[in-house]
Amino acid sequence: MNNKILIGAGALIAVIAAVVLITGKGGYQTPITNPPPTPIKSAPPTTTSSLTNEATGSAQQVTVMLTQSGFEPATVTVKAGTKVIWVNNSGDMATVNSAVHPTHLVYPPLNFDQFPNGQSxxxxxxxxxxxxYHDHLNPSQTGQVIVE
Amino acid sequence: MLILAYHINYMRRLVETPKTQLGIALFLIFITAFINNPSLKIIAIYLFLHFVAVASDLFFLKLRNIFFFSLSASLVSASIITLVVNPNIPWHQLFVIAVLAIASKNFLRVSGRGIFNPAGFGLLAGSLIFPDAISWWGTSFQQFRVQNLESIIFFLILLSPVLISIIRMKRYRIILSFLIMYILLSSISNLLDPTLLFFSLVMLPEPMTTPNRHLPQILFGIFVAVFSFITFLPIQNFQLDPLITSLLIGNLIFFKFR
Structure with missing residues (x-):
């Protein structure tokens, strides 16, 4: 009898949680939503400084290079309102996805589709x-953006 | 001749066990991971983790005064850890993760059966102590690309545990209920995600720590899928691996129903 109650309770919890998640009423973003990447003109591969902090008008932007060894720099600290640009110089397809692999739920706007080498x-x-964030195709390559 | 025949027969029976066959499948997956990421360090990590797993298993069994020893369980755990652990962490962290995995197999037991998936326990406990210990490096690159023969072969090798988990061990209820619920909560495209497939075919249906009866198996799979979407902690700089966390919580809740 106790076993049946526990199974029933567990099933009820699972069903309720599933309904909440599917209908999106639990306050969570829809998992694994991949907004289309915002392509900008391809930046030529560089081997020099990979961090550029340019002020363009009133908006700032920071560039992170994805190479074969990972995101460079792995950590960027920016002010709120800054645009972070990821440039794929890894030589292969890559992604930028929010933590945690593989559900990517911590910050869904940071989930992008695959982008080829040379794209941003x-x-x-x-x-x-x-x-x-991390590269879903190579999750040991991680990075983070600290927004102040 | 009789002794030789005995050993041959023993080896044949050993190879026919699901655990050994799973170990062979994991070794093949590791080979593809090495081809994708060739480095001596990867081989060294593989050998190191297997050595630590076997040595610690021997040690713990001696502490428990148990003399029968089968390599397959500790080798399988070591193989899984090799493919999932972050290969960039220091050697002492790898050591701790492997020892924790084997310790859970030996000491976190009820009625002679382990509670937690050993590899999962070691990895999660390790990630609580050492941040970024889990990376799924060996099970994320096998993207299915129709136009690329190598990717197709790697993907098929990744699927090879199907022969053991679904066909031999018949744990398809757990696997299918998990995958169906996970896809319902996310996207159909995740069906081909290599990390998800590896988790569902290798780690999820581990027979010693999952229910044996049909209904609890289905509920277990559903539970792990649902819980994996709510186990991330929205605390800065600290996020648990959702799949392994939900697997271990599922192990704990459902161990009474085996």
């Missing part, structure tokens, strides 16, 4: 916080 993605970070 960008995202404007409006709110302070620490945003961890």
């Amino acid at each position: 993605l960008s995202l404007v970070f409006d709110k302070p916080g620490t945003y961890k």
Whole structure:
């Protein structure tokens, strides 16, 4: 009898949680949503400084290079409203996805489709916080954006 | 001649066991991971983790005064850890993760059966102590690309545990219920995700720590899928691996129903 109650309770919890998640009423973003990448003109591969902090008008932007050894720099600290640009110089397809692999739920706007070598993605970070990400195709390559 | 025949027969029976066959499948997956990421360090990590797993298993069995020893369980755990652990962490962290995995197999037991998936326990406990210990490096690159023969072969090798988990051990209820619920909660495209497939075919249906009866198997699979979407902690700089966390919580909740 106790076993049946526990199984029933577990099933009920699972069903309720599933309904909440599917209908999106639990306050969570739809998992694994991949907004189309915001392509900008391809940046030529560089082997020199991989961090550029340029002020363009009133908006700032920071560039992160994805190479074969990972994201460079792995950590960038920016002000709110800064655009972070990821340039794929890895020689292969890559992605930028929010932590945690493989559900990518911590910050869904940071989930992008695969982008080929030579292409770029960008995202404007409006709110302070620490945003961890990784390459889904090579999850040991990680990075983070610290927004002040 | 009789002794030789005995050993041959023993080896044949050993190879026919699901655990050994799973170990062979994991070794093949490791080979593809090495081809994709060739480095001596990867081989060294593989050998190191297997050595530590076997040595610690021997040590713990001696502590428990158990003299029968089968290599296959500790080798399988070591293979899984090799493919999932972050290969860039220091050697002492790898050591701790392997020892924790084998310790859970030996000491976290009820009625003679382990509670937690050993590799999962070692990895998660290790990630609680050492940040970024889990990376799934060996099970994320096998993207299915129709136009690339190598990727197709790697993908098929990744699927090879199907022969053991689904056909031999008949744990298809756990696997299918998990995958169906996971896809319902996310996207159909995840069906081909290599990390998800590896987790569902290798780690999820581990027979010693999952239910044996049909209904609990289905509920277990559903539970792990659902929980993997709510186990991330929205705390800066600290995020648990969702799949392994939900697997271990599922092990704990469902161990009474085996």
